[in-house]
């Protein structure tokens with residue numbers, strides 16, 4: 070069972086190229102050494118279930134943390150947005166955003182995303198309940214949260230809010246500023262994929278030597294290919310943040326002492342656990358509607374099927390991983406898991422809607438800084454170039470997914486923080502229109 074869960078973790082998180090969890094906690098792996106890992110009290114907020122229907126009075130309890138150690142009376146409020154995973158309290162006291170908070174004397178809030186971790190609106194994950202899981206509902210949660218907290222903490226009506234997030238929650242930070250510009254004055258969006266795309270097969274996955282193999286197009290074989298590719302995808306995405314680095318993988322692949330190419334591949338992929346590739350077993354487990362706080366597979370799969378796609382497929386030409394896991398494989402996983410109505414037409418039209426709602430790469434915002442790392446393949450779905458001074462972009466050479474969010478005191482990352490802090494300073498000094 071342990072193998073099973075472990076492989077599922079690697080597989081599903083890896084297959085979406087989106088592995089922002091270590092030990093199930095949202096982005097926690099970025100925190101290398103906590104400055105002060107004080108356990109702040111877990112707090113609960115009465116949140117609205119359906120923001121799109123005012124007749125529906127149902128509410129639920131959303132988890133959050135507050136860190137007021139830096140706050141001064143006229144200081145701003147900073148909001149760290151939870152993404153697709155359990156929210157770690159460590160973020161309330163750690164990370165680059167906390168350094169900005171100290172500088173600007175901000176009141177810090179960390180909020181968990183609905184349906185992840187312990188923030189469970191319905192107590193289950195049935196497809197019926199998951200209709201309330203969307204980025205749009207999550208943004209409204211944040212809007213409501215900001216309004217209520219401003220009152221609860223007696224914030225001056227001129228107090229400015231700045232949102233922070235990484236990966237999916239980085240996109241949420243930018244979209245929060247887009248949708249509620251009167252409420253949120255600026256956003257720092259790290260490694261944010263703001264373009265939804267069904268088939269995300271980026272050339273960046275091309276690594277080392279080509280691996281040619283003939284494939285039988287069964288789902289199990291697809292899954293096997295996928296789990297092999299996941300290893301590469303994960304390495305490229307996180308590089309220096311994980312034990313395996315790109316150079317290790319390439320050295321192993323290129324070293325003839327390790328045997329035939331297939332053996333070298335095995336050496337890269339091997340770990341203490343066996344390689345799990347039973348498609349039906351994975352779908353069975355995705356169909357489990359029970360809440361396990363540190364588990365996010367079913368919820369995130371649902372969001373990819375209904376909003377984002379983001380399937381790291383083998384459709385790039387030429388694809389080093391063969392054509393073993395085409396986009397159809399992922400779409401079938403959606404319909405096998407959630408029902409036949411979650412088919413290709415549905416997913417394509419949902420992804421189009423997402424881009425229409427938020428503007429995709431043409432997002433029409435001000436006061437948002439987008440930060441990307443050059444070796445993170447996800448930058449392909451993010452804003453990496455701009456001519457608009459109100460939407461600056463920081464493209465960091467040689468860093469991986471969300472690296473800028475960590476407490477990294479290397480000169481390179483300090484320089485990045487200085488730039489970000491310069492933007493935040495500008496936003497906070499703007500005089501608000503009354």
Ligand SMILES: *[C@@H]1O[C@H](CO)[C@@H](O)[C@H](O)[C@H]1NC(C)=O
Nearest residue numbers: 282283284285286287288290
């Ligand atoms: C693919 O499957 C078919 C039928 O199940 C089998 O006859 C064939 O040998 C397989 N091909 C490969 C390359 O494994």
Ligand SMILES: *[C@@H]1O[C@H](CO)[C@@H](O)[C@H](O)[C@H]1NC(C)=O
Nearest residue numbers: 346347348349350351353354
């Ligand atoms: C795959 O998983 C399913 C469902 O858990 C199980 O019934 C089946 O025996 C497994 N197949 C293999 C080849 O392990």
Ligand SMILES: *[C@@H]1O[C@H](CO)[C@@H](O)[C@H](O)[C@H]1NC(C)=O
Nearest residue numbers: 247250428431432433434435
């Ligand atoms: C961008 O947003 C501004 C302010 O909300 C609006 O006036 C403008 O028309 C929008 N531009 C486009 C291209 O949609």
